[in-house]
Amino acid sequence: MAKRDTKSIILESALQLFSEQGFHGTSMRDIAQAVGIRESSIYKHFSGKQDIFHSLVTEMDRRYEEKAASIPLPQGDFFSVARQYAAAGLDLIEQSAQALFLFYLKDPYAAPLRRMLTTEQFRDPSVKDIFRKIYIESALQNQSQLFEAMIQVGYFREADSEIMALQFFSPIFLLIYKYDGYPEQEAKALQELKRHLEQFEKIYARPPMERKEP
Known part of the structure; x- marks a missing residue:
């Protein structure tokens, strides 16, 4: 034993x-x-x-x-990762976003920790700092750097990468809380996530004929 x-x-x-x-x-x-x-x-x-x-x-x-x-996620520096996403297109972005979405939504460790940090941040400033670092600052910073690289390699249009990160991540974060505690609605949650990613792609991705070689 x-x-x-x-x-x-x-x-x-x-x-x-x-x-x-x-x-x-x-x-x-x-x-x-x-x-x-x-x-x-x-x-x-x-x-x-x-x-x-x-x-x-x-x-x-x-x-x-x-x-x-x-998952696996693309590896390397931001430009290397950006080229991998550019080569694979929306399918790889969806795969990565869906895996991390489900991790934070239902993982038996990540989900209760997220709930605890969400409530305790209003009682303890040190917990608030941890909450902000994990779910806001690090997420937005990494996403902004990735999007800036994806602009540079020609996959996305010229845009403010920090605002792009905010527009990309905020709905995902909201969907986690919208469907938290409703496991029977997982398929609906993933469908909404997919629609969000497709809409984001339509707004920011260059048409294929305008993209550079990744």
């Missing part, structure tokens, strides 16, 4: 409680009861609740990288 990984179970139980009761509404005793151990046993693995929280964020980063590597 495999040895019980108590540390992982503590993290998973804490994440579930944080997403349901909030970080500040969950005690170490609550976590211990959910795991089925004494409260003192948690301190063999974590220095306290804040340590658990930061471990959850670190684990989220690891899982995101693991997910991104499994």
Whole structure:
């Protein structure tokens, strides 16, 4: 029989409680009861609740990288990635966007962490900083840099890449919250995502005869 990984179970139980009761509404005793151990046993693995929280964020980063590597997303610098997207067209953009959309919507780790950070950002400035970094600043910055590269390689028209990133990512972020908690509507969510991506393509992509060789 495999040895019980108590540390992982503590993290998973804490994440579930944080997403349901909030970080500040969950005690170490609550976590211990959910795991089925004494409260003192948690301190063999974590220095306290804040340590658990930061471990959850670190684990989220690891899982995101693991997910991104499994899709697979184009690799390399922004110009290399832009050329790969330009060569493949909308199909690859849809594949990448759909995989990451479903990851944040329904992954058993990413989804409850997102819910917890969403609510706790209004109670704790440090959580707000983490929420903004993960779901707003990093996402928009990376998307803006990619779109600027895709403009340079001739796939997209000349445009403000920062506004393009905002117009691309905002509806996706909204769709995650629109369909969160409604697994029976997943097909509808993916159809709306597809329509959004097709509309974005129509607005910004150059006609094929005007594109440069990627």
